[in-house]
Amino acid sequence: MRKLTYFIACSIDGFIGAPDGDAQMFFAYLDQEFLRFLAEEYPETAATQGRRALGIDHLENKRFDTLIQGRVSYDLALKEGVTSPYAHLRQYVASRTLGRSPDPDVEIISTGLVQRVRELKAEESEFGICLCGGSRLAGELADEIDEIVVKTYPVVLGSGLPMFASDFSVAPFTLDEVRVFASGVLVRTYRRT
Numbered sequence: 739m740r741k742l743t744y745f746i747a748c749s750i751d752g753f754i755g756a757p758d759g760d761a762q763m764f765f766a767y768l769d770q771e772f773l774r775f776l777a778e779e780y781p782e783t784a785a786t787q788g789r790r791a792l793g794i795d796h797l798e799n800k801r802f803d804t805l806i807q808g809r810v811s812y813d814l815a816l817k818e819g820v821t822s823p824y825a826h827l828r829q830y831v832a833s834r835t836l837g838r839s840p841d842p843d844v845e846i847i848s849t850g851l852v853q854r855v856r857e858l859k860a861e862e863s864e865f866g867i868c869l870c871g872g873s874r875l876a877g878e879l880a881d882e883i884d885e886i887v888v889k890t891y892p893v894v895l896g897s898g899l900p901m902f903a904s905d906f907s908v909a910p911f912t913l914d915e916v917r918v919f920a921s922g923v924l925v926r927t928y929r930r931t
């Protein structure tokens with residue numbers, strides 16, 4: 739089985755965005771040191787437009803070949819007129835309302851989300867699946883997540899979108915790695931215990 743990894747940016751107090759979903763307050767911490775780390779370790783997690791802007795669109799995928807996101811997260815790209823935001827990955831969008839996909843490279847999952855994710859995990863591949871958010875999709879897929887890579891930015895938001903919009907439950911994870919950056923950003927990798 740290949741892994742489903744929740745790769746997410748959050749505040750010290752565990753919010754992935756403001757109450758309206760805005761996550762731009764994290765952009766201030768994308769300094770040279772951190773961008774170099776992302777380019778070296780997770781180049782495929784940047785959207786295609788961002789990769790082009792950073793001059794890293796030629797870099798090969800390192801960990802993931804597939805990405806899944808919720809419809810509200812996908813809407814951010816659609817609003818910019820981008821229908822295939824991660825053109826270097828196989829893309830899935832969970833949505834009961836979108837209907838037909840606006841792009842041949844993006845598959846909509848409208849029913850049987852957990853089952854479809856289990857099928858993707860069962861595929862033969864040396865690469866994993868990146869769950870890039872948002873809060874509600876992560877809540878729906880919480881039990882399927884094998885690994886969490888959480889980029890914690892040194893900012894407190896007080897309220898906002900939680901890392902998981904889900905019911906209370908206790909799911910132990912084991913810390914595998916911590917990276918510390920001069921800006922105060924931490925990247926912690928956990929695997930399901």
Ligand SMILES: NC(=O)c1ccc[n+]([C@@H]2O[C@H](COP(=O)([O-])OP(=O)(O)OC[C@H]3O[C@@H](n4cnc5c(N)ncnc54)[C@H](OP(=O)(O)O)[C@@H]3O)[C@@H](O)[C@H]2O)c1
Pocket residue numbers: 745746747748754755758759760761807808809810811812832833834835836847848849850851870871872873874875876878899903
């Ligand atoms: N900090 C970060 O790294 C980060 C990363 C990604 C996103 N974000 C933020 O997260 C925000 C969006 O998060 P969100 O929680 O509001 O929304 P979301 O998780 O992106 O999308 C929720 C939508 O996914 C679909 N969905 C959820 N469960 C489903 C299921 N079981 N079957 C089929 N479709 C399902 C539904 O779409 P329909 O309504 O179409 O049915 C639902 O409205 C964005 O504003 C973005 O800024 C932050």
